[in-house]
Amino acid sequence: MTDKPRSELDAGRERAIDVAESIIDERGASALNLGEVATRLGLPLVAMARWFENQDALLEAIAGRWFRPKIAIMEEVVASDLPPRRKMYEFYARRFTAIRDSYRADPVRLRTYADIGNQHYEAVRSYVDLGDHYLCEIIAEAMADGHFPGLSIDEALSLINQMLAAYVNIALMVQVMDRLTEDKLARIVDAVFAGLSAEDRGAKGVTGLRAA
Amino acid sequence: MTDKPRSELDAGRERAIDVAESIIDERGASALNLGEVATRLGLPLVAMARWFENQDALLEAIAGRWFRPKIAIMEEVVASDLPPRRKMYEFYARRFTAIRDSYRADPVRLRTYADIGNQHYEAVRSYVDLGDHYLCEIIAEAMADGHFPGLSIDEALSLINQMLAAYVNIALMVQVMDRLTEDKLARIVDAVFAGLSAEDRGAKGVTGLRAA
Secondary structure, three states: OOHHHHHHHHHHHHHHHHHHHHHHHHHOHHHOOHHHHHHHHOOOHHHHOOOOOOHHHHHHHHHHHHHHHHHHHHHHHHHOOOOHHHHHHHHHHHHHHHHHHHHHHOHHHHHHHHHHHHHOOHHHHHHHHHHHHHHHHHHHHHHHOOOOOOOOHHHHHHHHHHHOHHHOOHHHHHHHHHHOOHHHHHHHHHHHHHHOOOOOOHHHOOHHHHHO | OOHHHHHHHHHHHHHHHHHHHHHHHHHOHHHOOHHHHHHHHOOOHHHHOOOOOOHHHHHHHHHHHHHHHHHHHHHHHHHOOOOHHHHHHHHHHHHHHHHHHHHHHOHHHHHHHHHHHHHOOHHHHHHHHHHHHHHHHHHHHHHHOOOOOOOOHHHHHHHHHHHOHHHOOHHHHHHHHHHOOHHHHHHHHHHHHHHOOOOOOHHHOOHHHHHO
16 A cells, blocks of 8 residues: 555656756756756645755765666675675676766766765765675675785775775776776786785885884 | 076066965965966066966966976985885875875865866876876886786886875875875785786686686
């Protein structure tokens, strides 16, 4: 009995998000507001309150739609039975190629969404946190195989996030897109697995410099 | 005989850049134009033409002043007789700590300059190219010691630029500043030296995936 009203509510909400995206595509993120969405839907402004408490809730809904397929990719990779190194590669590669496809289809649109994400980071944060959560699972599996000796999961997470920023941070990715390839990503993941540790490398390494 | 007019010209030019920086600090980059600089200097607009052909030339001069100490750091590190791994660490660490100092002194100012750099990338490009040039010298020294087997200098350059982006790309750096440390930088440089190669890692590695 509760299904029908629920899905009608969802359908209206999805339609409002469609309209909000059209406004962004046509006139940029600064033109987006609940009043404009209501006007285009032929609804009074108060009707919008059923779906979005305020402008931030609308932006969160847009972010939610944008991240949904990326979350599906992460869940699929983490649930797979690939070895951890290959998992880490796929964890980045599948999202990177999906975002690169969006970029090739419409570079201006991707840049606009990257700007919105930077300006409304609170709408993005929960997805970044979820990405960290899944990456920690892969790191823990790699550690169980003896990788990243001496590092805590949090230390490894931070280092890997930094080393692979170009393949996951949208703002950086669009800046350097033409220099990013799956081949380079594979080499960086291999360097992470072959080289990342807290071991003392003696006179040869630079890690010891900081401890000295 | 040509020295005095030359240095008077330079002194006037430097004073104009001072004024331009004050305008940016007080009212943001969008308020900057040659007319406003001339007004503040009490000069007619035509007088500015001696120093700056146009607005882009003024922005290039501001970028030039910003990058000068970073270029000095790069030259000093490359000319030193440190071993290549340590050189690469210092190449990034000394610029990173200098920029972090600016950030701690005035985070809003550094963000403003990062935005200007993104919006006027042509003013920044020659410095990025110079950084690549010096990094290639360090990479060539490392290769002479047997590092990065199978990679060309250009391939190694691109991979290292990507792996260390957080410590050199100002826009990314200000985004994640509170998670960047010299200790993590040292671990990433060690991972670059221990792990970056074009060697076939067999079933263990992911690099082969792309070749398969």
